[in-house]
Amino acid sequence: xxxxxxKHFITTQDWSKxxxxxxxxxxxxxxxxxxxxxxxxxxxxxxxxxxxxxxSTRTRNSMGCGITQLGGNSxxxxxxxxxxxxxxxxxxxxxxxxxxxxxxxxxxxxxxxxNKYLNELAANSTIPVMSLQDDYYHPMQVMADLMVMQEKFxxxxxxxxxxxxxxxxxxxxxxxxxxxxxxxxxxRYGMDITVAAPKEFPLMPEIVKTANKNAKENGxxxxxxxxxxxxxxxxxxxxxxxxxxxxxxxxxxxxxxQKREMKSNLEKYKSWICDERRMGLADKDxxxxxxxxxxxxxxxxxxxxxxxxxxxxxxxxENRLHTAKAIMALTMGGVES
Numbered sequence: 506x507x508x509x510x511x512k513h514f515i516t517t518q519d520w521s522k523x524x525x526x527x528x529x530x531x532x533x534x535x536x537x538x539x540x541x542x543x544x545x546x547x548x549x550x551x552x553x554x555x556x557x558x559x560x561s562t563r564t565r566n567s568m569g570c571g572i573t574q575l576g577g578n579s580x581x582x583x584x585x586x587x588x589x590x591x592x593x594x595x596x597x598x599x600x601x602x603x604x605x606x607x608x609x610x611x612x613x614x615x616x617x618x619x620n621k622y623l624n625e626l627a628a629n630s631t632i633p634v635m636s637l638q639d640d641y642y643h644p645m646q647v648m649a650d651l652m653v654m655q656e657k658f659x660x661x662x663x664x665x666x667x668x669x670x671x672x673x674x675x676x677x678x679x680x681x682x683x684x685x686x687x688x689x690x691x692x693r694y695g696m697d698i699t700v701a702a703p704k705e706f707p708l709m710p711e712i713v714k715t716a717n718k719n720a721k722e723n724g725x726x727x728x729x730x731x732x733x734x735x736x737x738x739x740x741x742x743x744x745x746x747x748x749x750x751x752x753x754x755x756x757x758x759x760x761x762x763q764k765r766e767m768k769s770n771l772e773k774y775k776s777w778i779c780d781e782r783r784m785g786l787a788d789k790d791x792x793x794x795x796x797x798x799x800x801x802x803x804x805x806x807x808x809x810x811x812x813x814x815x816x817x818x819x820x821x822x823e824n825r826l827h828t829a830k831a832i833m834a835l836t837m838g839g840v841e842s
Contacts, residue, residue: 508842509835513627514635515620516642517690518715525648525690531831531840532652532824539574539827546576547839552606553579555637556587556598558613563797564637564645567825568610568833575830575839577607595625603631608837612637614680616751616759633836638682641709645832646796647686649824651694653817654742656824657792663695663724666788668740670733671702671748673777674800678749678767683796685712687744688727692719698727701736703777705770706750733777737786744794745779747804779805784815792817 509524517525538545553572557565569579584590589598602609609630613619619639627634636644651662658665669684669691684700685708691698698720700708713727720727730736737743750767751757784791793815799805810816834840 510838511631511633512836513633514644514832514836515623515627515639516636517644517647517686518642522693525651525693527842528648528828528831528835529652529655531834532648532827535830535834536824536827545574545830547834548572548607548837549576551575551577551608551837553577553608553610553833553837554582554602554606555579556582556589556609556611556613557637558584558611558615558619561612561637563822563825564612567645567829568637571826571830572833575834577837580606595622596629599626599629599634603629606632608633608635608833610635610637612639614638614640614682616640616680616749616757619680635832635836638680640680641682641685641712643680643682643686643796645825645829646683647690648828648832649821650687650744650794650796651690652824652828653794653821656820657817658741662691665696665742666699666740667691667696667742668699668701668736668744668787670700670736670743670745670779671706671774671777672733672745672779672800672804673771673775674747674803676747676798676800676803678751678771679747681708681712681748681751683746684708684744684748688712688716689719692716692725692727693723695720695724697725699736699740700727700729701733702729702731703770703774704731705753705773706748707752708748709752734783734786737783740787740791742792742794743779743784743787745777745804746795747800778803779809781806781808784809791815794818794821797822
């Protein structure tokens with residue numbers, strides 16, 4: 506039996522570096538096979554239950570297309586389609602779905618609830634549980650990020666200067682999961698990471714502590730600045746993206762008062778946009794990345810995101826398919842480890 510079969514995928518931190526490398530190796534293989542038009546029915550007649558508490562474009566379609574291309578099928582589930590809307594617990598949901606299908610994949614980004622919900626699913630499931638993003642982590646996204654960085658800069662990313670920057674956005678207070686997952690995984694590959702963010706928009710201290718440990722063990726470096734220009738200087742990769750100020754508060758209670766304060770803090774930093782001037786502060790061959798959807802005109806200007814010299818967002822997005830297929834194939838037993 507494969508060492509991966511039945512393994513949950515809630516954060517890359519739970520997988521060894523060798524396991525992540527194996528998943529990436531398989532991602533490259535699957536990408537090449539798709540390009541050649543090869544059929545890869547490795548998970549024939551297997552079902553993935555996809556539970557979405559929030560909207561999704563890349564995650565929903567990379568998973569749905571991915572399982573189809575592996576010969577299986579997916580059920581696209583939302584709370585209004587399930588008894589979740591009537592209060593059914595994660596435990597009961599996991600036990601029942603485990604007896605019917607072959608994997609559970611879930612997105613729940615509600616701050617203070619999402620990661621707990623996914624871990625409760627995993628604790629009660631006899632089939633692999635995969636995170637499609639929660640309030641702490643977005644492992645599927647960061648696998649695609651790492652893959653595209655290797656494609657552009659080579660497999661050895663040690664010393665690569667990467668800036669993860671907060672950016673202004675009006676769409677919504679985005680989860681902490683993308684920058685936190687990037688910080689954790691990039692540090693394991695020895696990258697030289699700068700996190701640029703206003704003091705009112707910190708990442709989770711426990712995540713930062715683990716990331717610093719990852720960096721120390723793998724020859725990487727992490728520094729924090731509260732100036733976007735400073736963060737961009739000399740960067741080879743820039744990833745400017747909004748996230749909410751949930752950890753600015755001692756305890757997030759989702760109250761109207763906290764939401765008003767976060768909104769007030771947000772409006773102080775309208776100038777935190779990725780534009781041509783800031784790209785000029787970075788390395789001459791800098792690449793721009795974003796998990797998408799980008800808040801155009803707020804997080805980034807069209808002149809940057811549509812510049813083919815800088816922007817690798819569509820390659821990054823495409824890799825969501827190949828990495829999702831690799832994770833499913835491994836955890837659902839479609840290939841040997």
